[in-house]
Amino acid sequence: xxxxxxxxxxxxxxxxxxxxxxxxxxxxxxxxxxxxxxxxxxxxxxxxxxxxxxxxxxxxxxxxxxxxxxxxxxxxxxxxxxxxxxxxxxxxxxxxxxxxxxxxxxxxxxxxxxxxxxxxxxxxxxxxxxxxxxxxxxxxxxxxxxxxxxxxxxxxxxxxxxxxxxxxxxxxxxxxxxxxxxxxxxxxxxxxxxxxxxxxxxxxxxxxxxxxxxxxxxxxxxxxxxxxxxxxxxxxxxxxxxxxxxxxxxxxxxxxxxxxxxxxxxxxxxxxxxxxxxxxxxxxxxxxxxxxxxxxxxxxxxxxxxxxxxxxxxxxxxxxxxxxxxxxxxxxxxxxxxxxxxxxxxxxxxxxxxxxxxxxxxxxxxxxxxxxxxxxxxxxxxxxxxxxxxxxxxxxxxxxxxxxxxxxxxxxxxxxxxxxxxxxxxxxxx
Numbered sequence: 001x002x003x004x005x006x007x008x009x010x011x012x013x014x015x016x017x018x019x020x021x022x023x024x025x026x027x028x029x030x031x032x033x034x035x036x037x038x039x040x041x042x043x044x045x046x047x048x049x050x051x052x053x054x055x056x057x058x059x060x061x062x063x064x065x066x067x068x069x070x071x072x073x074x075x076x077x078x079x080x081x082x083x084x085x086x087x088x089x090x091x092x093x094x095x096x097x098x099x100x101x102x103x104x105x106x107x108x109x110x111x112x113x114x115x116x117x118x119x120x121x122x123x124x125x126x127x128x129x130x131x132x133x134x135x136x137x138x139x140x141x142x143x144x145x146x147x148x149x150x151x152x153x154x155x156x157x158x159x160x161x162x163x164x165x166x167x168x169x170x171x172x173x174x175x176x177x178x179x180x181x182x183x184x185x186x187x188x189x190x191x192x193x194x195x196x197x198x199x200x201x202x203x204x205x206x207x208x209x210x211x212x213x214x215x216x217x218x219x220x221x222x223x224x225x226x227x228x229x230x231x232x233x234x235x236x237x238x239x240x241x242x243x244x245x246x247x248x249x250x251x252x253x254x255x256x257x258x259x260x261x262x263x264x265x266x267x268x269x270x271x272x273x274x275x276x277x278x279x280x281x282x283x284x285x286x287x288x289x290x291x292x293x294x295x296x297x298x299x300x301x302x303x304x305x306x307x308x309x310x311x312x313x314x315x316x317x318x319x320x321x322x323x324x325x326x327x328x329x330x331x332x333x334x335x336x337x338x339x340x341x342x343x344x345x346x347x348x349x350x351x352x353x354x355x356x357x358x359x360x361x362x363x364x365x366x367x368x369x370x371x372x373x374x375x376x377x378x379x380x381x382x383x384x385x386x387x388x389x390x391x392x393x394x395x396x397x398x399x400x401x402x403x404x405x406x407x408x409x410x411x412x413x414x415x416x417x418x419x420x421x422x423x424x425x426x427x428x429x430x
Contacts (some may be wrong), residue, residue: 008403015225016253018280019216020117020163021130023096026063027159034256036089036118036130036160036174037062037064039097041205044090046072046196048102048159049175050081050297054059061089065130078199081380083144084175085195095273098161101200102130102193111166112137116174116189118160120153136420137164145175145188152177158242162189168217169210190326216277227367227395228257234315235288243315246341247286248369252351254358256366257284283358284415288315311354330355365395368429376428377421385411389421 027035027048035052039045047063053060064070072088079086087188114132135151148162152174162172172189196202230251233238237344251257262278281287317335330352334344349355357384359363362387381389388410393399408418 008046010071012400015117016217017117017132019096019163020098020115021132021299022065022100022276023162024065024117024130025053026119026121028063028069029053029062030059030161033119033122035156035158035347038117038159038161038170039094039102040170041097041209042093044092044094045071045205047089047161047173048086048088049173049190050079050084050086050177052159053086060088062088062092064094065096067092067094067139069311078202080194083194084190085173085192087195087199094099095276097209098108098163098170099168100192100195100206101145101167101171102163102196102216103167103171103191107167108140111164113165114148114151114161114171115163115165116148116151116157117163118149118157118174120155120157122156123144126158128296136187137162137189140190143250144194145190146172148174148189149184151187154187154335157187168213170363204301210340219294225281226365226397228361228364229259229281230286231278232259232286233260234261234287235291240288241387242341246345247315249342250346252367252369253372254346256368257359258367258369258394259286262325282310282314284311286313290315290317311352311358313352313355314351349367353413365397367394368399368425370397370405376425378424379417379421381411381414385414399425399429 023044024038026033027037027214029052034054035049037048037052039048040047053074060072060074061069069375070090070092072090075087075089105179109200111423113134113136116135117130119130131153132159133151133153135149137146138149139147141147151162154177157174157177160174162174163169170192172191175188175189175190178184190374232247234244234247248259251259259277262275265278266274275395311330313330313332315332315334318335330349332339332345332348332352368390370390373386388405392406392410393402402422404418407422408415411418411421
């Protein structure tokens, strides 16, 4: 049984759900879509519902969110098929995979909220992306299953993961949907006890997955994302230094968003894994595409796939030359003879409706950068102290709730300035 780790910060749900979606695959047997599955290890193991395979286990194809399609083989020695669970093995090495856990009745008595992610109705061309369905485990059953309410949506959802928020683990696999006359949007999920019994080596394999998952939850902690994050990709160039300064001025200083590049934070050992982590937490994606820089275009392609619901802003000196595949995005022209880049960017960005929806979203907080803090406080503090203050209180709203004793602890040797710092920040904020 996996206990809740109190030391792990509460993750940002949007980023968490996106990560689970990125670990989720479409299952095809003999060329026909039959259901959902999800990666559970770094070496390509997939868990799904056995009935999704039917009687045909020779021609199995999985469609992954990032890396196209891969073939898979059923591993009968690891699969408790009598409980409708199946383990597939691929040669694919996914960057997204999910930890498993046995769940107990006592755990569910304390907290029964779950999210079930899968591909219901994905036999229809319009439903190409995975869906996320929040619900709860409404009933414990003695046949190794639990009843799900509000979280099972229909054909194609079988084989999808059931993620339990409190234990921070996948605790079941969707295996059956009730008919509408019985219960709406409800069904059954098979618990994982029999899988661990059938495949003893899974304990060690899952431990490795869980260790990486804890690190991932740290990156997804809620305090990182109460404010919108703008993931920006500009080719390194002295010519674009002025554009970069103006971009930060508009998004950070005026609109309270945090601008990050792939170099600012390292979430993953590999470049591709780090890129995916940045994309998962982004509320807006901005790219300079004038010269079709290969690295920028690679990231743009990844963003178009992974961030279909996220506003995408393209900066270009010559927007009329953009290829048809980039048409329909928010495009901002810059350059020319203008000397006021901030006003130019602000004016054009303000016309992009999806971006404005992010900026005016209910409950969003407003990022407070180190530069803003320095301007408000007007004291000589050590550089790393400014950074610690910003990380501890990343938004204006966080500063309004700050306590002087906590600020003093962050200031360390300069703790006697805590009252002044807090007073000046609060008085200077909008």
